[in-house]
Amino acid sequence: MSLFLxxxxxxxxxxxxxxxxxxxxxxxxxxxxxxxQFRMLMGEAIAESSQTAVQIxxxxxxxxxxxxxxxxxxxxxINSAGLFDKNRKLIAGDLRVAQINDLFDLTLKSDKPxxxxxxxxxxxxxxxxxxxxxxxxxxxELKRFRPPTFFxxxxxLQLISVILIGGLFCYFLARYLTSPLAKLSRATxxxxxxxxxxxxxxxxxxxxxxxxNLAKDFDEMAERIENLIDSEKRLTQDISHELRSxxxxxxxxxxLAKAKTSPESEKLINRIETESDRxxxxxxxxxxxxxxxxxxxxxxxxxxxxxxLIEDIVSDANYEAKAKNKTVNxxxxxxxKILGNEMLLRSAIENVLRNAVRYTKEGTEVKISIEExxxxxxINIRDHGxxxxxxxxxxxxxPFYRVQExxxxxxxxxxxxxxxxxxxxxxxxxxxxxxNTKEGLLVKINLPILQG
Numbered sequence: 001m002s003l004f005l006x007x008x009x010x011x012x013x014x015x016x017x018x019x020x021x022x023x024x025x026x027x028x029x030x031x032x033x034x035x036x037q038f039r040m041l042m043g044e045a046i047a048e049s050s051q052t053a054v055q056i057x058x059x060x061x062x063x064x065x066x067x068x069x070x071x072x073x074x075x076x077x078i079n080s081a082g083l084f085d086k087n088r089k090l091i092a093g094d095l096r097v098a099q100i101n102d103l104f105d106l107t108l109k110s111d112k113p114x115x116x117x118x119x120x121x122x123x124x125x126x127x128x129x130x131x132x133x134x135x136x137x138x139x140x141e142l143k144r145f146r147p148p149t150f151f152x153x154x155x156x157l158q159l160i161s162v163i164l165i166g167g168l169f170c171y172f173l174a175r176y177l178t179s180p181l182a183k184l185s186r187a188t189x190x191x192x193x194x195x196x197x198x199x200x201x202x203x204x205x206x207x208x209x210x211x212x213n214l215a216k217d218f219d220e221m222a223e224r225i226e227n228l229i230d231s232e233k234r235l236t237q238d239i240s241h242e243l244r245s246x247x248x249x250x251x252x253x254x255x256l257a258k259a260k261t262s263p264e265s266e267k268l269i270n271r272i273e274t275e276s277d278r279x280x281x282x283x284x285x286x287x288x289x290x291x292x293x294x295x296x297x298x299x300x301x302x303x304x305x306x307x308x309l310i311e312d313i314v315s316d317a318n319y320e321a322k323a324k325n326k327t328v329n330x331x332x333x334x335x336x337k338i339l340g341n342e343m344l345l346r347s348a349i350e351n352v353l354r355n356a357v358r359y360t361k362e363g364t365e366v367k368i369s370i371e372e373x374x375x376x377x378x379i380n381i382r383d384h385g386x387x388x389x390x391x392x393x394x395x396x397x398x399p400f401y402r403v404q405e406x407x408x409x410x411x412x413x414x415x416x417x418x419x420x421x422x423x424x425x426x427x428x429x430x431x432x433x434x435x436n437t438k439e440g441l442l443v444k445i446n447l448p449i450l451q452g
Contacts, residue, residue, distance in 0.1 A: 005174075007170075007173075007174040007177055007178060008170055008171055008174035008175075011170035011173060011174060012163075012166065012167045012170040012171075015163070015166040015167075015169075015170060016163050016166070019159065019162055019163060019166070039115060042077065042113075042115075042124060042142065043112070043113040043115075043124070043126075044113075046113045046124050046125075046126050046138065046140060047112075047113050047126050049072060049081075049138065049140075050113075050126040050127075050128050050136075050138030051128060052068070053065060053068055053069065053083050053128075053136075053138050054083070054128045054130070054136050054138070056068050057083065057091065057092070057136075058130075062091070062092055065083060065091065065092045066092045066093075069081045069082065069083065069092055069093040069094075072140065073093075073094060077142055077143050078140050078141065078142060078143065079121075079140075079141040079142070079143055080093065080094045080095045080140070080141045081093050081094075081095055081138070081139070081140040081141075082094065082095030082096075082138075082139055082140075083136055083137070083138050083139075084097060084104070084136065084137040084138075084139065085134075085135070085136060085137075086108065086134075086135040086136070086137070088104060091136075095139055095140070095141060099118070099121075099123065099141065100116070100123050100125060100139050102116060103115075103116040103123050103124075103125050103139070104125065104137060104139075106125075107125040107126065107127050107137055107139075108127060108135070108137070110127065111127060112126075113125070113126040114126070121141060121142075122141075122142045123139060123140070123141055123142065124139070124140055124142055125137055125138065125139035125140075126138050126139075180204045180207070180211045180212075180214075180215065181211070183200055183203050183204060183215075184200055184204075184214065184215065184218060187199070187200040187203075187218065187222075188218075191222055191225070196222060196225055196226035196229055197226060198222055199219045199222060199223075200215050200218055200219060201215040201216050201218075201219045203215075247276060247279060247280050250276055251273075251276060251280075254269060254272060254273050254276065257269055300341060301339050301340050301341050301428075302339070302340075302341075302342075303337055303338075303339060303450060304337065304338055304339070304340050304341075304342050304345060305335065305336075305337055306336045306337060306338050306345070306370065306377055306379075306447070307332055307334070307335045307336050307370060308335075309342060309345060309346060309349070310330065310332075310349060310368065310370065310379070311330065311332075312346075313346060313349050313350050313353060314328050314330045314353070314368060316350075317350070317353050317354060317357055317366075320354075320357065321357045321366070324357075324362065325362050325363055326357055326360055326362060326363070326364060326365065326366070327364075327365040327366070328353065328357065328365065328366045328368065329365045329366070329367050329368070330368050330369070331367060331368070331369040331370075332369070332370055334372075336370055336372065336377045336449060337449070337450045338377060338428070338447050338448065338449055338450050339428075339448075339450045340428045340447070341427070341428075344424040344427060344428070345424065345428070345447075347420060347421070347424055348420065348421040348422075348424035348425050348432075348445070349379065349381075349421075349445065351417035351418060351420055351421045352381050352417075352418065352421050352432075352443050352445070353366065353368060353381055354417065355417055355418060356381050356382070356383035356385075356441070356443070357383075359383055359385035359386070359440075359441070360383035360384045360385050360440065361384050361385060364383075364384035365384070366381065366382065366383050366384075367380070367381075367382045368380065368381050368382075372449065373446075375448060375449055376430075376446045376447065376448055376449060377446070377447050377448075377449050378444055378445070378446050379444070379445040379446075379447070380442060380443075380444055381442070381443045381445075382437065382439060382440060382441070382442045382443075383439075383440040383441055384439050384440045385440040385441055386440070387436040387437075387440055387441050388434065388436060388441055390436065393434050393435065393436070396418050396434050397418045397419055397421070397422035397432065397434075398419060399416055399419040421445075425445055425446075425447065428447055428448070429448055430445065430446050430447040430448065431444075431445075431446045432444070432445045432446075
């Protein structure tokens, strides 16, 4: 799971939990205050109604009291009402003293409205004392208090809206936090692919936090790496150029020495000439590699018959392989043409093929084939050698890299052939990779086919 998704989901979950907790606490604590407020309001109303009922009874008699109590019983919050004397006798109303027996005693002793709940019913009563000492008890049966519904459709819609808005906020917050890291990651991959001109500070923006500082440090690191690589390439190129002149003079001196040498010194002269040729070949490969890496030379590209080119390379390689009791076998499936530089392509394929011939076992053959995959031509070169350790597969195409030091030196390898092959293939927008098989090492070269 990506860092962006983790931050987004955790922020959103935290916000949802906070909203849920606040909602739960609000719902669980809301009913008690509402019930208390209801009781206070009803107590004031009952106290006022009890005074009114007694006054009506004193002034208008029983008929007026009955009419008043009937109106009260039809109210929204009251089921029934009644007025009693101090001896528990019902004066008027539809409420029976048996229903409020315990409440009656409490009310006689208190000057405030009293409440009592029996089963699922709630009763309230209030004592009224007249100037002459006469005592009346006014009592009502209240409808059960039901707090307003909390989880209404409107509330649920509001809750969903809050969570969605919070999710949108969390999305942009997570994007703000992780976007620079994603850009840094892409820039790192570009550096790893060899694009040392990659910079990221301008893409991150004018941030003054730790991420902004990291982007600046990354750019400084990339610039130093680019300078080091450029210096190394220039040094290799300069040294190669500088060595060419003394080598040329040395070859001229060797030719002159041959004409004047004695038979006893001829072997030494021949040995010096051989080493001079090897050194000259090494310098030539270094110059080619340097040109490919630095792009200091534009290699002209034209239509190349890849099948015919490989046939020529196989013919030469097979001639050399037979001298070592080895063979090279070409499996072709028709003519393939690409746009490229014939010299570079020849060098790339020849270097890989010669490497395969060098390491295939005596008495075996090296197989080379051409296959078409959509818009690419895949060249497969398979030997019957011991293969390469898996940890070394990705390092095969690095300059001067040797898997087995002693064997490569003995066979004359200097570790530049495969490096040149990779740069040449890359110059044609292709790919080259190696893998171990049961038979030996397989090298695959993919090149884009010329579109007609």
